[in-house]
Amino acid sequence: MLCLAAVPAVYAQTAQAYIKLAVNKERNRNHAGAIEDLDKAIAIEPNNVTAYTYRGISKNSMKLYAAAIQDFNKALAINPNFAPAYNDRGNSKRRLKMYDDALADYNQALFINARYALAYHNRAALKAEQNQFAEAILDFDKAILLDTAYQQSFHGRGNAKAKLGQYKEAVADFDRAIEIDAEFTAAYLDRAAAKEQLGRYADAIADIDKAVTLKVTDAQAYYSRAENEEKMNNFTDAITDLNKAVNIKPKYAEAYNSRGYAYYKLGETKENYQQAVIDYDMAVAIGGPDYKPLYKYRPLAVMGMGSGLLLKQ
Numbered sequence: 001m002l003c004l005a006a007v008p009a010v011y012a013q014t015a016q017a018y019i020k021l022a023v024n025k026e027r028n029r030n031h032a033g034a035i036e037d038l039d040k041a042i043a044i045e046p047n048n049v050t051a052y053t054y055r056g057i058s059k060n061s062m063k064l065y066a067a068a069i070q071d072f073n074k075a076l077a078i079n080p081n082f083a084p085a086y087n088d089r090g091n092s093k094r095r096l097k098m099y100d101d102a103l104a105d106y107n108q109a110l111f112i113n114a115r116y117a118l119a120y121h122n123r124a125a126l127k128a129e130q131n132q133f134a135e136a137i138l139d140f141d142k143a144i145l146l147d148t149a150y151q152q153s154f155h156g157r158g159n160a161k162a163k164l165g166q167y168k169e170a171v172a173d174f175d176r177a178i179e180i181d182a183e184f185t186a187a188y189l190d191r192a193a194a195k196e197q198l199g200r201y202a203d204a205i206a207d208i209d210k211a212v213t214l215k216v217t218d219a220q221a222y223y224s225r226a227e228n229e230e231k232m233n234n235f236t237d238a239i240t241d242l243n244k245a246v247n248i249k250p251k252y253a254e255a256y257n258s259r260g261y262a263y264y265k266l267g268e269t270k271e272n273y274q275q276a277v278i279d280y281d282m283a284v285a286i287g288g289p290d291y292k293p294l295y296k297y298r299p300l301a302v303m304g305m306g307s308g309l310l311l312k313q
Contacts, residue, residue: 018051022051022055026057050075052071052078053084056070066096117153121150121156202228205225223241223245226258238258239259242256252286256279
């Protein structure tokens with residue numbers, strides 16, 4: 001996001017006022033309202049580079065990426081050395097999976113301003129999306145060196161390290177992201193995933209508890225907590241969480257598969273084994289043939305039912 005201090009004083013005051021209104025609306029996620037104000041600013045000052053760039057940012061927020069690129073193009077036609085327009089155009093292109101073009105825009109933004117922390121961050125995110133995790137970490141390092149208070153860079157670097165199996169280092173980065181923003185739900189969930197890989201299941205559950213407190217409608221959070229509960233043999237608690245996950249996301253194949261496993265491990269009653277079979281069947285129905293390899297407990301659940309139900313091949 002741009003800083004309003006970047007708006008030259010020579011711009012008409014009314015255009016400046018509309019830009020300020022638009023910035024406030026964008027911060028409050030009123031993207032359409034921001035665009036309306038920026039339309040007015042541009043009508044008053046047709047060569048207002050900042051107005052075009054902000055309007056492109058608002059269009060990005062509305063997933064109108066092609067339209068956003070047109071605004072960034074207009075900004076750069078007026079000022080070819082305006083680094084923020086290159087950075088944000090890179091974001092549009094990245095979301096359209098125009099990766100080479102996005103990289104070129106981030107590179108140009110950094111050529112113009114070698115201390116542009118957000119451009120390093122976005123270039124790192126691009127590299128991570130292309131599974132270039134070591135290269136991404138180098139760019140996240142630069143972004144963090146320039147801006148030590150941007151939680152997203154610590155979070156992104158943590159995820160890149162986790163992809164490389166550097167789970168302890170990833171936890172340290174997620175720690176820092178959460179220190180900066182104590183309500184950073186994704187950081188709690190990703191820290192939980194890293195702790196799970198380290199065998200710290202109780203700590204992982206504590207992180208997911210916090211994430212659920214912050215965002216109770218996140219099916220992934222309930223699923224992740226259940227996975228940790230199963231590893232601690234807390235199958236009843238796992239089923240409770242998996243019930244919530246499938247209520248939020250009815251076509252959640254992984255959750256049905258996990259719940260089938262939990263019911264199978266509970267065992268003891270015909271009803272538990274029967275529910276395990278139902279859940280395994282549902283996982284395969286949703287997930288397709290790829291779920292067959294995860295199907296190994298279904299025959300055992302059928303045997304537990306003692307019903308003579310034919311096994312699916």
